[in-house]
């Protein structure tokens with residue numbers, strides 16, 4: 001029974017997707033109900049994930065076609081380093097990604113930030129396939145709606161388990177902003193390592209961020225807020241922004257209002273707890 | 287069948303006569319040998335003649351300890367309340383008679399998975415697998431292993447290093463690295479009343495001590511007494527130190543850690559910098575600063591496409607890293623800069639090794655097929671100074687070798703290191719079984735190799751029919767032939783270890799358990815990926 005139901009659901013989805021044809025320039029926004037998926041994905045398991053072998057082997061051009069460099073300009077200098085089999089493609093982009101929305105969900109934050117940071121490349125990273133597909137279709141539709149002004153060319157979404165593979169996508173000090181909006185809480189004590197914030201994962205965030213960069217966090221779960229604050233404050237690479245600095249940062253308001261989860265919490269009159277952390281310079285060696 | 291020697295290690299300390307000492311682990315036990323005369327100096331846990339019937343081997347240390355225990359049974363037995371404390375598990379109330387009736391085999395002892403030592407050689411650190419315990423021993427007078435502490439870790443350790451500042455770094459299968467003191471000054475016999483006061487401690491500690499033997503394994507009263515004492519000591523230690531594991535790990539991957547190395551380099555400013563390199567199942571090699579700045583990740587070495595299982599920093603050029611895992615090749619890195627320098631294809635070598643290895647292959651021809659995957663199980667650096675050639679016609683540079691073993695391959699690959707990297711092709715050192723471990727005698731330009739004497743060469747599953755294959759082998763480097771050759775220098779120790787009373791003969795081992803212990807590498811490969 002369940003199997004059959006599942007089948008028809010999938011069939012519907014496929015019919016919908018093929019008729020939707022965002023590839024062909026449709027400007028119709030995708031509908032969420034055709035992209036439903038289980039609420040949680042296990043960050044420890046070996047999903048059939050595709051991820052670059054290294055940041056140098058990541059091909060960003062298909063995600064940001066408007067930021068691909070012209071052919072001659074990108075003629076790469078022969079590197080003396082033994083290439084790992086994949087030709088380096090980062091050279092062919094005019095810009096590098098600087099902002100990551102980790103666990104971006106349905107992409108509300110990306111879409112809201114796109115026009116506010118037109119010269120910056122932003123990427124949403126999401127572990128659930130269907131949700132990723134939704135955001136990708138959504139971005140395509142938005143691009144097709146705005147062909148002249150080039151809006152939404154600076155945002156993209158890709159499927160990734162950031163807890164395992166963040167450093168495969170970004171070089172050391174590449175990012176200036178990381179958003180962690182309404183992460184899954186994982187209430188059980190035993191599952192704390194499944195949380196997207198932990199002392200050891202914070203070292204990876206610090207690695208991909210440049211000094212001065214900001215990590216933005218928001219949640220409606222007070223315990224999780226306290227957990228995130230405690231773990232970032234305890235990490236020597238981060239310091240918390242003061243409340244004044246926080247309110248002065250436009251991104252904080254956007255994160256509160258424009259994420260899908262943020263909207264849901266507003267509708268339910270729930271609390272939103274925000275905290276931002278600055279990446280500090282590494283200390284000299286002891 | 288006897289248990290193969292899964293780990294061997296030459297001690298940094300020497301015997302009282304200045305000779306080398308070899309530590310060997312077979313199943314649940316470790317043994318200390320004098321390399322020169324082959325004498326067994328000590329073993330742990332002590333071998334009880336009653337349980338292990340056919341073997342009457344006695345370490346002087348064990349005999350001594352048992353003597354001591356006989357002298358003071360009262361004080362060690364203690365009041366009944368104390369005994370309850372010792373065995374905190376539910377079966378504590380089971381009567382002795384019942385225990386005997388349900389007696390499990392001695393193979394229930396946790397198996398030794400790692401043998402390591404402090405840089406000065408004064409301490410030996412052993413990891414036992416099932417109880418996830420880190421056990422610290424003091425090596426006294428180059429002849430006796432004195433058990434100091436047992437600490438159970440939250441997850442199974444996969445690599446353990448003792449640094450020169452007396453810290454144990456422990457990498458585990460949950461992806462975390464913990465730092466713990468080698469010696470804990472507060473590890474002292476806790477008085478009984480104190481222990482009673484800490485009533486709810488079993489809730490606060492993460493792991494309860496799992497004894498190396500249980501009441502069910504030891505039969506004589508004397509041995510039971512010794513065991514109880516051992517358990518009591520261990521439990522106290524865990525009670526004291528257990529909660530300290532609650533603190534955060536110093537490094538963490540969201541993956542399984544497979545290997546770790548620690549290295550000190552001199553920076554341009556002349557200061558010393560300590561690094562920790564960690565390898566995981568998700569193809570990562572991570573370079574972190576060592577404590578107190580272990581939160582800083584310096585680099586990643588990207589290039590592996592399958593799990594990484596082994597890291598080796600050649601001592602003559604520690605800015606290079608040789609790594610191996612589930613890929614078909616070895617990798618050589620300029621790890622400080624995260625740059626791949628060399629990729630050495632192992633596929634032709636492994637194929638040749640399996641073809642050249644005896645008849646068993648040719649009959650069925652299948653092992654080659656089975657070996658469609660390569661899993662590097664060991665990488666060792668060997669530097670042989672040519673002090674032997676006294677004639678000063680030419681100042682000969684030392685011979686530098688990288689030895690590589692792959693799981694289920696009965697050949698040790700011996701690559702020359704020339705200039706800044708590995709030179710191909712390697713020499714083949716054929717042995718009669720799959721290679722388990724290698725120990726290097728630096729001054730003697732010799733190596734010991736242990737092989738799997740339980741399974742057939744080139745197979746991870748087929749048991750041998752013959753029982754005659756010696757588990758320990760010795761080879762010397764011949765400067766004339768520029769090759770490893772059989773040597774008679776070590777006949778004494780080879781005889782003791784390979785003899786009928788050698789290690790691994792006390793317990794009749796369980797083949798499945800052996801397999802789990804010695805062949806874990808290929809299992810690291812991700813299965814979902816084939817799709």
Ligand SMILES: C[S@@+](CC[C@H](N)C(=O)[O-])C[C@H]1O[C@@H](n2cnc3c(N)ncnc32)[C@H](O)[C@@H]1O
Nearest residue numbers: 043103104105126127161162181182259260261
């Ligand atoms: C509660 S949702 C929040 C979505 C969005 N940020 C918002 O505020 O509307 C959390 C999202 O994180 C994703 N996620 C969880 N673990 C992840 C991981 N390891 N890597 C990438 N995404 C992850 C989940 O699939 C889910 O879509």
